[in-house]
Amino acid sequence: MINLKQQPVSPLNQSGFTIIESLVAIIVVAVLLAAISPVIVLSVATRVQARRVELATDAAKSYIDGVRSGTLAAPPSISTDISQYSAPTTTGSLACNHNSYCSLPSTDLFCIAANGASCVNTNAKDLVIQAFRYNSTSSDVNSGYTLGLRIYRADAFKSGITLKASNNGTRQQQTFTGGSGLSSSQSPLVEVTTEISNSSTTFDNFCQRLKNSSNPKAGC
Template structure:
């Protein structure tokens, strides 16, 4: 009888489960792994946010260009944002146009549906335009009848918040979707250039006429 009892005791499994020490070790291992991957996850999210912002800024730039071509944005019109004149003898120097001093005369793209652009918003954009046409017959800062080369810079609305100073040399200080994280408010999110043809002229004819006048 004693031997049978001993045999039964030996055949019974021991109590399962983790000890307190094993649980602590598991928690430490998980914590170390989370600390290791947290920066990668944060960088991934920030890059995704900046890529989305760049996409929306590109749409804002295209809307601005279309507004100029359709003349819904025009010199002296009710919609603010007609590009400012940039005077230079070098046709390729438009990228050096000065950055805006403030947002008073910039084109607003309301992305958060409030009805206006606010400098506390992280979704709204302000669009800066600068035009170049060395034709000396343009005397009233309205190049619509002649056509012009256009530079477009799209800034976050909060780039004009109090205490923010825009980078004065955006030509040499571009943003990077991969390396900029949530972005640098002192630089444009998007910068592009295009041609705005003279009224009634196809763009290639407008460019040809302008090149003829600037060729020595």
């Protein structure tokens, strides 16, 4: 006769998360998300700002190439040093087509439209270049000149906004800005100065323009 041995009954498995443990886990995850969210927002905003500066730099290079090659007309001549030239004023109106000078608010502004049509002051992707040239001895383009550029976002030309420039302490927007990661539209994205000459510019033109006038021994 076979004797059957009774097997001991295994206790029920009580392992697992309790409601309290689950709530604690949810709270920990929420705290972590709250802690890293500002970092994510700042990172995205800084990348957007860096992209704006990159596009503004490309726009400045294209404009300079156009002026040097004669494809674009030289900007208006000014009677003061470029570092003292005022930032453009905003009237709430912006009338300019892509790749051409504006008629409003001033003719020293040049439009780079994102859509290839026209610049509007409601589009942060459109760029407006303030262009000006200075030669202390002549206003003739063929004599050569120093070209100054400030590149602003088109949405900075809304009514009531006061634009800034290097002559009032603000040189340009920075790629990394801290805070929200985005700079005020009042400041130019980029400021550039360069020397422009053409085949008609002579050595004497350079000498007269660049010599140290305060030095009595300086001559050409």
